[in-house]
Amino acid sequence: MSARRLSVGGLHLAAGGHALVRGVSLTLRRGRVLGLVGTSGSGKSLTTLALLDLLPPGVRQVAGMVALDDAPADRVALRGRTVGLVQQAPRGGFNPLVTIGRHFTETLACDGIRDAAARDAMLELLREVGFGDPASVVGLYPTQLSGGMLQRIMIALALARDPDFLLADEPTTDLDLVVQAQLLDLLERLVVRRGLGVLLVTHDFSVIARLADQVVVMDAGQVVEQRPVRRLFEDPAHPRTQALMAAHLALYA
Numbered sequence: 001m002s003a004r005r006l007s008v009g010g011l012h013l014a015a016g017g018h019a020l021v022r023g024v025s026l027t028l029r030r031g032r033v034l035g036l037v038g039t040s041g042s043g044k045s046l047t048t049l050a051l052l053d054l055l056p057p058g059v060r061q062v063a064g065m066v067a068l069d070d071a072p073a074d075r076v077a078l079r080g081r082t083v084g085l086v087q088q089a090p091r092g093g094f095n096p097l098v099t100i101g102r103h104f105t106e107t108l109a110c111d112g113i114r115d116a117a118a119r120d121a122m123l124e125l126l127r128e129v130g131f132g133d134p135a136s137v138v139g140l141y142p143t144q145l146s147g148g149m150l151q152r153i154m155i156a157l158a159l160a161r162d163p164d165f166l167l168a169d170e171p172t173t174d175l176d177l178v179v180q181a182q183l184l185d186l187l188e189r190l191v192v193r194r195g196l197g198v199l200l201v202t203h204d205f206s207v208i209a210r211l212a213d214q215v216v217v218m219d220a221g222q223v224v225e226q227r228p229v230r231r232l233f234e235d236p237a238h239p240r241t242q243a244l245m246a247a248h249l250a251l252y253a
Ligand SMILES: Nc1ncnc2c1ncn2[C@@H]1O[C@H](COP(=O)(O)OP(=O)(O)OP(=O)(O)O)[C@@H](O)[C@H]1O
Pocket: 015, 020, 038, 039, 040, 041, 042, 043, 044, 045, 046, 047, 056, 057, 058, 059, 203
């Protein structure tokens, strides 16, 4: 049965005796988008990676528990099947020597989906993320596609094992504004159609305003504010949130 909530509680991370993330707790809910914002280095990516036990070498989890609904979860078992991961800079997420089709067949084979069934599933996934002629994409290599197309494909790969939750770490960074808007529309459609629970990591408040229901603000490894998106924009409480918002308005208002 599908889980309704994915949560991390009391997460502490450290490297070389230096605390990087301190006491972070947050909860994703199916059909909802939780925005995670904060300045560079505030601990957003490490928190996201800790959910799937994918911390980089040298970073250690000192405390914290990940739970599905209210039961402790095996984080390695969550990868792909329950929780999909989409990261920034899609080009680095692909093997340049392998076709797009092979990226899909290898992922689908994890669930025993092969041959004609794999091809049908791959074409359907590519169609779902907006490729009108998916068959024309499967024989291409990652270098033959634009950043926006690769980011769509990375989302399709993250959906290949039909997860309940999606962790999207800066999914629109480095893409032009038109492609960014298309990707945010796509994520919104997926939340509605699949009932996905999404963690949307970004430093961009316009992305938060467009998609998030609830927002967590991090600063120096800690959660400093957590509230519904509308209330955050109307009345940012913490000085760090106010500063991030002011910087955003200075650039885009
Ligand atoms: N492998 C590592 N070893 C030691 N420290 C690290 C490592 N990776 C990240 N850090 C440190 O942990 C802190 C949090 O990093 P993290 O990447 O989670 O920040 P972030 O909020 O995602 O920033 P950005 O928006 O720039 O991606 C930073 O001070 C960073 O320098």
